[in-house]
Amino acid sequence: MVKIQELVELTGTSESTIRRDLTQLEQGKFLKRVHGGAAKLQGKLQEPSMIEKSSKNLQQKQRIAKFASSLIEEGDSIYLDAGSTTFEMIPFLPNKDIVVVTNGIMHVNSLLEKGILTYMIGGYAKPKTKALIGRGALESLEQYYFDKCFLGVNGIHPEFGYTTPDQEEALIKQKAMKMARESFVLADRSKFSEVSFAKIGNINESMIITDDIEDETLNNFESKTSIKVVTS
Amino acid sequence: MVKIQELVELTGTSESTIRRDLTQLEQGKFLKRVHGGAAKLQGKLQEPSMIEKSSKNLQQKQRIAKFASSLIEEGDSIYLDAGSTTFEMIPFLPNKDIVVVTNGIMHVNSLLEKGILTYMIGGYAKPKTKALIGRGALESLEQYYFDKCFLGVNGIHPEFGYTTPDQEEALIKQKAMKMARESFVLADRSKFSEVSFAKIGNINESMIITDDIEDETLNNFESKTSIKVVTS
DNA sequence: ATTATATTTTGATTGAAATTGAAAGTTTTT
DNA sequence: AAAAACTTTCAATTTCAATCAAAATATAAT
Known part of the structure; x- marks a missing residue:
């Protein structure tokens, strides 16, 4: 998982942009947003586990x-x-x-x-x-x-x-x-x-x-x- | 079973957070709170005749x-x-x-x-x-x-x-x-x-x-x- | 090719929402 | 009775979504 702040420092762009990009990637099922950043998906198709x-x-x-x-x-x-x-x-x-x-x-x-x-x-x-x-x-x-x-x-x-x-x-x-x-x-x-x-x-x-x-x-x-x- | 203090040391977060997380997991039926920490839920699921x-x-x-x-x-x-x-x-x-x-x-x-x-x-x-x-x-x-x-x-x-x-x-x-x-x-x-x-x-x-x-x-x-x- | 006009992308700001840690007071255990 | 663990509450912090203006890009018109 990555934190948003890490990405900000890493890319030198604004927090807003990172957020927008992350939500977009989430919609495309490439990752999952979590509070504070994003995490990678388990399988090919995003499927939250029972837990x-x-x-x-x-x-x-x-x-x-x-x-x-x-x-x-x-x-x-x-x-x-x-x-x-x-x-x-x-x-x-x-x-x-x-x-x-x-x-x-x-x-x-x-x-x-x-x-x-x-x-x-x-x-x-x-x-x-x-x-x-x-x-x-x-x-x-x-x-x-x-x-x-x-x-x-x-x-x-x-x-x-x-x-x-x-x-x-x-x-x-x-x-x-x-x-x-x-x-x-x-x-x-x-x-x-x-x-x-x-x-x-x-x-x-x-x-x-x-x-x-x-x-x-x-x-x-x-x-x-x-x-x-x-x-x- | 785990003690709360163990989790505090292990995660480096506050006792409050651990407690909150544990209660949440308990609500989701993933463990049982016991005094001093939390225990696996298996015991309760096992019916008396089975036990x-x-x-x-x-x-x-x-x-x-x-x-x-x-x-x-x-x-x-x-x-x-x-x-x-x-x-x-x-x-x-x-x-x-x-x-x-x-x-x-x-x-x-x-x-x-x-x-x-x-x-x-x-x-x-x-x-x-x-x-x-x-x-x-x-x-x-x-x-x-x-x-x-x-x-x-x-x-x-x-x-x-x-x-x-x-x-x-x-x-x-x-x-x-x-x-x-x-x-x-x-x-x-x-x-x-x-x-x-x-x-x-x-x-x-x-x-x-x-x-x-x-x-x-x-x-x-x-x-x-x-x-x-x-x-x- | 150049200018003017849309469209998109970006970054900053805001108030709301979520998360956290600490403190105070209560209950349980020893 | 003392200690440990618990619940509740509150304030500080972080993160979030929404908004808006500036910048960058694309499109159209001359």
Whole structure:
């Protein structure tokens, strides 16, 4: 990782320029901005690990997660996607008679601890996101139908739809949406107007649950799908 | 576990910062705060029944597990059954080019931490044993062939074969054996001559790995299948 | 080719936000 | 009761994003 001040001294240019260049490089997925400077990416496609994600915007995530959980009704069969935001839903899940299917390795234990009837799909265990993906996962998913499906994504764009860095994971999310009567995408504001590598589906295929969003952005989306903005 | 003072010296930052970072990591469920520092979270995730078993005959289990691991060769595809004895195999797994398929929910994390290529089968997550079972598990299993399969059982009997209390789990173990070229049952002496409810297979369908056994018992089995008695 | 006019890039400045370290007071441990 | 560890609070510092004017560059017109 490099500090911004280092770059200033090294290049002899202003802090502003360094910042601008860094944000540009970040958009091009060449590095990641961190407080005080920038760090190199882990893999080819930028993908925050479970650890990195979990500690970020925790309160917003919990607010979103809490509302999402409130949508669940007695007797529902639920798909819970791997990922940190859906993970936060677990404490808020109703103690009703529900069934949860998940591909999140971190999720299972918490679900069981909460006494919830839980199924996992099979598949390749991806170390970074702790998600089950691949052929096995896809075939497993075909065994279940869901009333509601809760997904995390990396990008939401009015034209390009829902996206995520890993193609394989996109396939899973896609299939989960297909198998569900209703889909909900959980996303904080940072995901809006972003486009990641692999497409999951069109914007109108899911309802979006978010916590706080600019009016301008909201208008862009509202005509295309329904958005629930959670305010506490 | 780490002490806060250690981290202060190690990082050269203030105590306040360390504390803040630790609480953040705790919120993200990555560790547990304890008086004086922080500890790994594994303890809490392990359910009482699992802990109970784990602490019981731990040394024997580790001895058995270590030997079982030594059987694994470069390029092997392995099935690792849920259960405490097979769990102990993980630290001893060779860092070679192997693939592991498991139905043990506790096993996945450890496998990933060790950097092993891991697949899970799907299925119903049984709270008590933290195993994936049921129709989904069975169908998932059919996707894979194994070079070696390592199982835990509850009863080993020369006439009635391998048994376990849960019929569903028996089905899984059965199928895993079918899909493997070679099977290994890991069992301490307490399992011998026991018969549990659900039959997994006949005594000659697997090799038995144990640590210490009475000569009399040994004779009963030796004619029917091969037994490896591990002595350290 | 030269001048005039857009466009882009740059650097400085600003107030807001995040991070830090220290201090004061409380709880827990020994 | 003393010591260590904890939480809470606050002020100082650093970093951040946004804005604006100057500089540099590109484009158009003569």
